Amino acid sequence: MKKGISWLAAALLTTALAAPALAEDTIKIGVQGAHSGDLASYGVPSLNAAKLVIEEVNAKGGVLGKKVELVAQDDQCKPELATNAATKLISDGVAVVMGPICSGPTNAALPMFESAKLISISPTATTPALTLEGKHPYFLRTVAHDNAQAELTSSYIKDVMQAKKVAYLHDNGEYGKGFASQNRANLEKAGIETVLFEAVTPDAVDFSSVVRKLRRAKPDVLVFGGYQPTASKLVQQMRRDRVNTPLMGPDGVKDETFLKMTGKDSEGVLASYPKDTSSLEMYKKAREAHVKQFGTEPGFGFYNAYAAMQAILKAIEVAGGTDTDKLLAALKSNSVDTPLGKLSFNKSGDAAGLGLSVYVVKDGKFVETDHSITLH
Structure with a gap:
C-alpha cells in the first residue's frame, strides 16, 4: 500500500x-x-x-x-x-x-x-x-458603437428619407434599447416628432398589438432596436397586416438569416453595417x-x-x-x-x-448606399 x-x-x-x-x-x-x-x-x-x-x-x-x-x-x-x-x-x-x-x-x-x-x-x-x-x-x-450607428442612421432618416414622424420599437436589451434611444435623441433634437416608443418581447409570437399601434401612429419610419430573430417576426407581421412603414435597424438586422426568414417582406428594410470592403x-x-x-x-x-x-x-x-x-x-x-x-x-x-454605411434591401439583397461615415 x-x-x-x-x-x-x-x-x-x-x-x-x-x-x-x-x-x-x-x-x-x-x-x-x-x-x-x-x-x-x-x-x-x-x-x-x-x-x-x-x-x-x-x-x-x-x-x-x-x-x-x-x-x-x-x-x-x-x-x-x-x-x-x-x-x-x-x-x-x-x-x-x-x-x-x-x-x-x-x-x-x-x-x-x-x-x-x-x-x-x-x-x-x-x-x-x-x-x-x-x-x-x-x-x-x-x-x-451604437452612438456611431445612430449618428449614421438618424442622419439618413433626416436628410435622405426626410421623415417628419418616427416610431421606435426595441427589445429592451442594452443593444436594442440603446440604438433606439440614441436615434430618438438625435432626431428629436432635429425637430422630428416621436409618435411611438415602446418595448416588445423578443420571444413573442404575435406582434399584432404593436402593429396596430404603428398603423394608428402613421410614422414615416420605424426605428427598430434589437436582433434579427425579433426583427424578422416583426417585419413579417407588419407586412402581413399591410403596414408598409420602412424599418431602419442596427447592424444586427443585416444578416442573411433575416433575408431568408422574411423573403419578399424584407424589401426596403434598412440597416447600418461596416462599409463594403x-x-x-x-x-x-x-x-x-x-x-x-x-x-x-x-x-x-x-x-x-x-x-x-x-x-x-x-x-x-x-x-x-x-x-x-x-x-x-x-x-x-x-x-x-x-x-x-x-x-x-x-x-x-x-x-x-x-x-460604416447604410444598407437597403433591394431584390432580396442588402445593397450599400452612399451614406456612410468613418470612425476616428
Missing part, C-alpha cells in the same frame, strides 16, 4: 511539474459568444473567423515560436451564462479573449476578466458605455478561406472577428509575450491590416478607421 501511494505521489508530482511547461508551449486565446441557441447565427461566424486566423498563423509556425490554441466557450448571448463562460476561460489560462459578441453578456463578463487582468476584444458588442465611460480599460472592440485582397482571402472550409458564405460579424483576432496576434508579437499591460500598449499604438481595412484603437478602445 505504501509503495503504491509513493508511486502515485511521484506521478502526481511529475504531472504537476510538467503542467506549467506544457502550458507554456502554446498561447491560449479565448473565444466567447453564442455558439448555439437562437443567436448562434451571430456567434458561429466569429468562432469560424478565429479558427481560420489561428490555423493560418499556426501553419506559419505560430507566434513567437509557439502554437496558438483556441479555447471556446458558449454563452448563447445570455448574460446569465456569460459569467460561467468567463470563469471557464480564466481557469483554462487564456492570455486574451476575443468576445463576447453581445452587449449584455459582455457587460456581465467584463468584471471577471478585469479581476483576472485579461484583455477582451469584442467584434460585435456595441453598447456605448462599454468603452465611452472609461470603466473598462481592458476592453476594446472592432465594431462601431470586398475589393480588398485580405477580404477576398478571408472569404475564400471560409467558403473552402465551411462551405458557406461568412455570416454576421465574421470580418470584425477576423480583424479582432489579427489585432490580438499582432499585439502578442509586438509585445513579445502576453503580459497584459504590454499587450494593451501594443494594441493602442499599432495599426493592423484587416479585411475591413487598416484599423487601430483609439484611447477609449474603439476601432478607428472603420467605415
Whole structure:
C-alpha cells in the first residue's frame, strides 16, 4: 500500500511539474459568444473567423515560436451564462479573449476578466458605455458603437428619407434599447416628432398589438432596436397586416438569416453595417478561406472577428509575450491590416478607421448606399 501511494505521489508530482511547461508551449486565446441557441447565427461566424486566423498563423509556425490554441466557450448571448463562460476561460489560462459578441453578456463578463487582468476584444458588442465611460480599460472592440450607428442612421432618416414622424420599437436589451434611444435623441433634437416608443418581447409570437399601434401612429419610419430573430417576426407581421412603414435597424438586422426568414417582406428594410470592403485582397482571402472550409458564405460579424483576432496576434508579437499591460500598449499604438481595412484603437478602445454605411434591401439583397461615415 505504501509503495503504491509513493508511486502515485511521484506521478502526481511529475504531472504537476510538467503542467506549467506544457502550458507554456502554446498561447491560449479565448473565444466567447453564442455558439448555439437562437443567436448562434451571430456567434458561429466569429468562432469560424478565429479558427481560420489561428490555423493560418499556426501553419506559419505560430507566434513567437509557439502554437496558438483556441479555447471556446458558449454563452448563447445570455448574460446569465456569460459569467460561467468567463470563469471557464480564466481557469483554462487564456492570455486574451476575443468576445463576447453581445452587449449584455459582455457587460456581465467584463468584471471577471478585469479581476483576472485579461484583455477582451469584442467584434460585435456595441453598447456605448462599454468603452465611452472609461470603466473598462481592458476592453476594446472592432465594431462601431451604437452612438456611431445612430449618428449614421438618424442622419439618413433626416436628410435622405426626410421623415417628419418616427416610431421606435426595441427589445429592451442594452443593444436594442440603446440604438433606439440614441436615434430618438438625435432626431428629436432635429425637430422630428416621436409618435411611438415602446418595448416588445423578443420571444413573442404575435406582434399584432404593436402593429396596430404603428398603423394608428402613421410614422414615416420605424426605428427598430434589437436582433434579427425579433426583427424578422416583426417585419413579417407588419407586412402581413399591410403596414408598409420602412424599418431602419442596427447592424444586427443585416444578416442573411433575416433575408431568408422574411423573403419578399424584407424589401426596403434598412440597416447600418461596416462599409463594403470586398475589393480588398485580405477580404477576398478571408472569404475564400471560409467558403473552402465551411462551405458557406461568412455570416454576421465574421470580418470584425477576423480583424479582432489579427489585432490580438499582432499585439502578442509586438509585445513579445502576453503580459497584459504590454499587450494593451501594443494594441493602442499599432495599426493592423484587416479585411475591413487598416484599423487601430483609439484611447477609449474603439476601432478607428472603420467605415460604416447604410444598407437597403433591394431584390432580396442588402445593397450599400452612399451614406456612410468613418470612425476616428
